[in-house]
Amino acid sequence: MKIVFFGAGNMASAIFTGMIEKGVVKPDDIYITSKSNRVAAMEFKEELGVKVSYDDAELCRDADYIILASKPQNFSDVAKRLRPYLEKKTKLVSVMAGIHIAAIQEETGMENPVARIMPNTNAMVQYSVNGIAFSDDFSDRDELIELMASFGKNVVVGEEGMDNITAATGSGPAFLYYIYEMYAKSLEELGFSKEDADKLTRNLVIGTGKTLAERPESFEKLRTDITSKAGTTEAGLNTLSDSTIQEIIFATLGSARDRSKKLSER
Numbered sequence: 001m002k003i004v005f006f007g008a009g010n011m012a013s014a015i016f017t018g019m020i021e022k023g024v025v026k027p028d029d030i031y032i033t034s035k036s037n038r039v040a041a042m043e044f045k046e047e048l049g050v051k052v053s054y055d056d057a058e059l060c061r062d063a064d065y066i067i068l069a070s071k072p073q074n075f076s077d078v079a080k081r082l083r084p085y086l087e088k089k090t091k092l093v094s095v096m097a098g099i100h101i102a103a104i105q106e107e108t109g110m111e112n113p114v115a116r117i118m119p120n121t122n123a124m125v126q127y128s129v130n131g132i133a134f135s136d137d138f139s140d141r142d143e144l145i146e147l148m149a150s151f152g153k154n155v156v157v158g159e160e161g162m163d164n165i166t167a168a169t170g171s172g173p174a175f176l177y178y179i180y181e182m183y184a185k186s187l188e189e190l191g192f193s194k195e196d197a198d199k200l201t202r203n204l205v206i207g208t209g210k211t212l213a214e215r216p217e218s219f220e221k222l223r224t225d226i227t228s229k230a231g232t233t234e235a236g237l238n239t240l241s242d243s244t245i246q247e248i249i250f251a252t253l254g255s256a257r258d259r260s261k262k263l264s265e266r
């Protein structure tokens with residue numbers, strides 16, 4: 001199998017590192033190419049054993065999958081690199097937010113089968129959540145689904161579902177990191193050192209995540225298990241639920257979804 005990544009940044013490296021660490025592809029089945037970060041690409045070659053090339057003919061030759069992993073704004077440049085050499089058998093897999101299947105087919109010029117995927121950076125630790133949408137002519141879907149299962153849980157959606165997935169779980173880790181950041185800052189305000197605030201918050205989050213991985217109960221049940229009558233948790237939750245936290249989260253996801261829609265207006 002030959003899998004070629006156009007783009008070797010945060011998302012691409014999370015995916016190919018996840019795939020290699022899980023052992024579903026051999027490092028020398030993976031080719032990467034980039035524009036800006038050529039030094040980082042060489043480091044991936046040394047650390048993981050992937051191939052690095054800037055020869056577009058070599059990259060495209062006999063490729064099974066080409067992963068489009070540049071920023072959406074750079075897609076036209078990537079499409080220019082692909083156009084002269086893209087083979088009809090090659091499936092295109094786009095991680096780019098907000099670029100529609102039709103636009104990818106139009107700019108690359110060959111109407112290749114296209115899948116849009118929306119992973120997140122937790123792919124690096126094989127804990128991504130991946131939205132996937134296929135073009136109608138995309139055959140042997142299970143092969144891609146299996147490759148992606150190596151770095152996370154998959155949800156197949158219609159293309160119209162991709163804007164919501166992008167907001168919910170593509171951008172999602174950043175929203176949660178921001179909340180943890182604010183949590184740690186609040187611990188500092190309570191009087192903890194920066195170092196302890198970071199350590200306490202990080203381990204609180206890791207422990208809560210592990211509990212969620214192991215216990216199937218609802219969020220509500222897990223919360224009420226901690227909440228003693230007239231205790232500290234209840235006092236804190238009274239304040240938390242008094243504020244508009246759900247509205248804030250809903251509005252945050254709405255802004256991210258709307259930006260995804262906007263990016264598709266090319």
Ligand SMILES: NC(=O)C1=CN([C@@H]2O[C@H](COP(=O)(O)OP(=O)(O)OC[C@H]3O[C@@H](n4cnc5c(N)ncnc54)[C@H](O)[C@@H]3O)[C@@H](O)[C@H]2O)C=CC1
Nearest residue numbers: 007008009010011034035036070071072074077078096097
């Ligand atoms: N970072 C994230 O958490 C997620 C990002 N995405 C999507 O992944 C894509 C990449 O995002 P990041 O990895 O964060 O960006 P990044 O800036 O870390 O990486 C972009 C890569 O594209 C390369 N590139 C730019 N122009 C190119 C060209 N003409 N030919 C070949 N390579 C080129 C750059 O050299 C760089 O390696 C975006 O489209 C984004 O929407 C999707 C899900 C999550």
Ligand SMILES: O=C(O)[C@@H]1CCC=N1
Nearest residue numbers: 097166167170171172
């Ligand atoms: O911020 C972005 O546009 C990308 C898409 C999802 C996560 N990062």
